[in-house]
Amino acid sequence: MWVSSLVSILPLVAFAFALPSKDYEHQVKEEVVPPQGWTIFGPAPSDHFINLRIGLPQSNFDLLEQHLYEISDPYHERYGAHLTKEEVEDLVAPHPDSAAAVNEWLSSHGIQEEDINRSPAGDWLTIRLPVWLVEKMLDTKYHIWKHATSGDYIVRTTSYSLPKDILDHVELIQPTTMFGTFKRLKSTIHxxxxxxxxxxxxxxxxxxxxxxxxxxxxxxxxxxxxxxxxxxxxxxxxxxxxxxxxxxxxxxxxxxxxxxxxxxxxxxxxxxxxxxxxxxxxxxxxxxxxxxxxxxxxxxxxxxxxxxxxxxxxxxxxxxxxxxxxxxxxxxxxxxxxxxxxxxxxxxxxxxxxxxxxxxxxxxxxxxxxxxxxxxxxxxxxxxxxxxxxxxxxxxxxxxxxxxxxxxxxxxxxxxxxxxxxxxxxxxxxxxxxxxxxxxxxxxxxxxxxxxxxxxxxxxxxxxxxxxxxxxxxxxxxxxxxxxxxxxxxxxxxxxxxxxxxxxxxxxxxxxxxxxxxxxxxxxxxxxxxxxxxxxxxxxxxxxxxxxxxxxxxxxxxxxxxxxxxxxxxxxxxxxxxxxxxxxxxxxxxxxxxxxxxxxxxx
Missing domain, CATH: 3.40.50.200 (Peptidase S8/S53 domain)
Structure with missing residues (x-):
């Protein structure tokens, strides 16, 4: 398992040293106060891997919402005229400018297309990355946090930043500031x-x-x-x-x-x-x-x-x-x-x-x-x-x-x-x-x-x-x-x-x-x-x-x-x-x- 992790990280290390450093001016995208019960357990290991999910703005979600309400309203003439998978994907696909800007940013950090898993509509990008690289990309510091009551451990940060020129091209990135106790997210059995x-x-x-x-x-x-x-x-x-x-x-x-x-x-x-x-x-x-x-x-x-x-x-x-x-x-x-x-x-x-x-x-x-x-x-x-x-x-x-x-x-x-x-x-x-x-x-x-x-x-x-x-x-x-x-x-x-x-x-x-x-x-x-x-x-x-x-x-x-x-x-x-x-x-x-x-x- 350790060998596998090492193999996956080597291309990223190579890119990081091969590419010229680009001086990005970062701006805070999101920050939170740690919820009650969470305290820092220690620094996150630099080689700990995160499945980083990047959400790009859905360019026509307002139109999708309009469609949804029309086809769900029993008084509307379109009631029951549900959309196809392809029609929905067209409505939530990000603007080409957003996709291009984020692709350029990722490429500057040595991340290539084959490293990215894209949702069918292209509005979510998922990339498996080590903590050290995510910290560099987001100008942040990750820690291991422990919950006093549940004993849960999660790797999170309380704030992350993005280069100013892509700030509006990214809606959110997780896992960063989410402290939900998902280990205990069992069904709500009472x-x-x-x-x-x-x-x-x-x-x-x-x-x-x-x-x-x-x-x-x-x-x-x-x-x-x-x-x-x-x-x-x-x-x-x-x-x-x-x-x-x-x-x-x-x-x-x-x-x-x-x-x-x-x-x-x-x-x-x-x-x-x-x-x-x-x-x-x-x-x-x-x-x-x-x-x-x-x-x-x-x-x-x-x-x-x-x-x-x-x-x-x-x-x-x-x-x-x-x-x-x-x-x-x-x-x-x-x-x-x-x-x-x-x-x-x-x-x-x-x-x-x-x-x-x-x-x-x-x-x-x-x-x-x-x-x-x-x-x-x-x-x-x-x-x-x-x-x-x-x-x-x-x-x-x-x-x-x-x-x-x-x-x-x-x-x-x-x-x-x-x-x-x-x-x-x-x-x-x-x-x-x-x-x-x-x-x-x-x-x-x-x-x-x-x-x-x-x-x-x-x-x-x-x-x-x-x-x-x-x-x-x-x-x-x-x-x-x-x-x-x-x-x-x-x-x-x-x-x-x-x-x-x-x-x-x-x-x-x-x-x-x-x-x-x-x-x-x-x-x-x-x-x-x-x-x-x-x-x-x-x-x-x-x-x-x-x-x-x-x-x-x-x-x-x-x-x-x-x-x-x-x-x-x-x-x-x-x-x-x-x-x-x-x-x-x-x-x-x-x-x-x-x-x-x-x-x-x-x-």
């Missing part, structure tokens, strides 16, 4: 416990919701199964097709993935017909690496509503790190056993999905971090990638998070909701990518009749302005808040989330072929994705295009297709948080899906 070998019959009469009139088995109060979800969300008896071009995908990062044996156990337990048919999923490895331990909840929960007939793909970013314990594990450990550093998962995964000729029509992802741990430049660029998927007809669901409005803590004396801008102000902490306006964010409910679960992530973004599609709904919620409620703790002009909700506790899944009960919005997101997959099935049967980006539809003609949740709140930061109310709220959005109503509204 709880897990071993379950009984069989679902316990309570010998009690079914439970009815007096508002919707829907009746569910009494056992659904203690264990959520496929049958419970079909009953709760009014999808009993619907049979999807296997041959209409439908598909569903589940994103897994950082060592999390499905297990075929667990899936078979799940099917034997809850869908015998699927077990008999040996139903399974397609595995797609993003970085070409395999893992050997797994967790099947993402796959099985998506199957819970979409059934085993619809093709399912499991695709995840393994971020190309070399770690023998599991691909996609810790970003960096300062020893010779871990010679490469990783970036975060979203851009690697997005690069792959956007290059995929036919991405799944509905995708669930159950990962997130505090918005403030992600530099705003990166958050906006990743969000723009999600918009590209939407423009191509993909519905992307993300979990809202499991920390309520910030830390799921009611005690003001021990709350941990502080800004990381050096001022340490108490503030609600929205999550990312839940705060991105181009995804459908799914909050959590519990029990039946349903109510908001206390840990359901929700609130308002500090990075993204409120999109027009939710103006009326969010303003309606804010108008009924008493004056001064949580003044200064949240941004009332920011993108509100979640958009919808689904059950998030006591899901019966299988781990190492043993039954467990899990809870978290990581269960809610794939559950709602299953409903979207069924809706796509109904549309495709009638020759209609898939739903694509959902939010303009949800906030307009489809709003009546949800079960409004009006009980519960998402506490945190020493407060009771926001309360679920009639209509949209930043706890459960518009509520949980009523499939029978929604299928009429979208077909």
């Amino acid at each position: 709880s897990i416990s071993q379950a009984n070998s069989q679902v316990q019959s309570q010998n009690q009469p079914p439970v009815s919701d007096p508002v919707t009139g829907v009746t569910v088995d009494a056992s659904c109060g203690s264990t959520i199964t496929i049958t419970c979800l079909q009953q709760m969300y009014n999808a009993v008896g619907y049979t999807p097709s296997a041959d209409v071009g439908n598909s569903v995908g589940i994103a897994g990062y950082l060592g999390d993935f499905a297990n075929r044996a667990d899936l078979q156990s799940f099917f034997e337990d809850q869908v015998p017909a699927a077990a008999a048919a040996n139903a399974t999923y397609n595995f797609v490895s993003v970085a070409g690496k395999l893992c050997f331990l797994g967790f099947s909840s993402w796959l099985t929960l998506s199957k819970a509503v979409s059934t085993h007939k619809i093709p399912t793909t499991l695709a995840w970013s393994l971020t190309s790190i070399l770690n023998l314990r599991s691909a996609g594990s810790p970003p960096f450990i300062p020893d010779v056993a871990t010679p490469t550093d990783t970036n975060e998962p979203y851009t690697d995964w997005l690069d792959f999905m956007l290059s995929y000729p036919n991405p799944p029509l509905a995708i669930s992802t159950s990962y997130g971090d505090d918005e403030q741990t992600v530099p705003e430049s990166f958050a906006k660029r990743a969000c723009a990638g999600f918009a590209q998927l939407g423009a191509r007809g993909v519905s992307l669901m993300v979990a809202s998070g499991d920390k309520g409005v910030g830390d799921a803590n009611l005690n003001p004396a021990t709350q941990t909701c502080f800004t990381n801008d050096g001022q340490n102000r108490t503030q609600f902490l929205p999550g990312f990518p839940a705060s991105c306006p181009f995804v459908t964010t799914v909050g959590g409910t519990v029990l039946y009749p349903e109510q908001a679960v206390y840990f359901s992530g929700g609130g308002f973004s500090n990075y993204f302005a409120r999109p027009s599609y939710q103006d009326a709904a969010v303003q309606g919620y804010l108008s009924q808040l008493p004056n001064g409620t949580y003044s200064g703790l949240f941004n009332p002009n920011g993108r509100g989330f979640p958009d919808v909700a689904a059950q998030s506790n006591l899901f019966r899944v299988f781990v190492t072929e043993q039954p467990f009960l899990i809870g978290g919005t990581s269960a809610s997101s794939p559950t709602f994705t299953g409903v979207v997959t069924l809706l796509n099935d109904a549309r495709l049967k009638k020759g209609l295009p898939p739903l694509g980006f959902l939010n303009p539809l949800i906030y307009s003609t489809a709003a009546s297709g949800f079960n409004d949740i009006t009980v519960g709140s998402n506490y945190g930061c020493g407060t009771l948080g926001f309360s679920a109310t009639a209509g949209w709220d930043p706890v459960t959005g518009f509520g949980t899906p009523n499939f029978a109503k929604l299928v009429e509204l979208v077909t």
